[in-house]
């Protein structure tokens with residue numbers, strides 16, 4: 001279990017997280033939602049030891065501030081919101097960066113991960129020459145190889161993903177959400193920052209709503225994604241389970257939740 005209590009972060013002298021509390025269990029997808037600038041990325045960065053914070057964060061009872069970085073790297077992998085690659089690396093080289101924490105991984109693992117994200121055969125392509133969505137899936141493959149088996153000697157392994165489906169088409173969004181659900185179903189932990197509230201409602205077992213640096217609600221999607229909470233958070237009129245009047249066209253992925 002991942003538990004964050006009373007997390008406070010200031011950036012450039014201004015408070016960004018003001019006592020945020022968050023919890024996630026392995027075996028299911030936990031989503032973090034909230035408007036732009038509410039602190040989602042900052043919370044994820046604090047929970048992955050990427051910036052200093054006040055408060056306590058434990059991963060399966062270990063205070064992460066006391067776990068050495070090399071050890072943390074064997075227990076969780078992180079997909080940042082944006083990653084810029086300054087050098088002309090190939091896709092295979094990028095994905096293999098994730099293997100450093102897994103010394104004895106088989107040669108084929110990077111290619112297996114690329115196939116898993118729909119990029120079989122992309123090994124020799126230059127990362128910078130991929131489309132935005134392809135780059136995002138290549139980065140996800142890098143994250144996957146780092147924590148390939150969802151359960152390790154220290155317990156569940158964790159995926160921390162900042163907007164993993166943000167630049168993907170709807171088919172690839174579902175493919176990646178299924179991949180996350182599968183990782184959780186096999187015992188791993190998945191924490192994902194999400195803007196797509198429909199995918200969040202379908203796939204996550206728990207949703208945390210961030211507003212101005214605080215988690216104002218966390219619970220099952222039906223408890224958190226309500227007209228009142230959503231309309232307040234996003235500053236617009238939002239109605240749950242209400243179809244627009246005809247002849248408006250709308251569409252949603254028509255599927256059952258696969259896991260969680």
Ligand SMILES: Nc1ncnc2c1ncn2[C@@H]1O[C@H](COP(=O)(O)OP(=O)(O)OP(=O)(O)O)[C@@H](O)[C@H]1O
Nearest residue numbers: 011012016034035036037038039040041042043081
């Ligand atoms: N390095 C930084 N220095 C100063 N302020 C920062 C820094 N990073 C983020 N902030 C500020 O902290 C607040 C929260 O940023 P954060 O990136 O956590 O938001 P977010 O919820 O992830 O938003 P988005 O949905 O746009 O990704 C914003 O007001 C942002 O301007």
Ligand SMILES: [Mg+2]
Nearest residue numbers: 040041042081
């Ligand atoms: Mg963000």
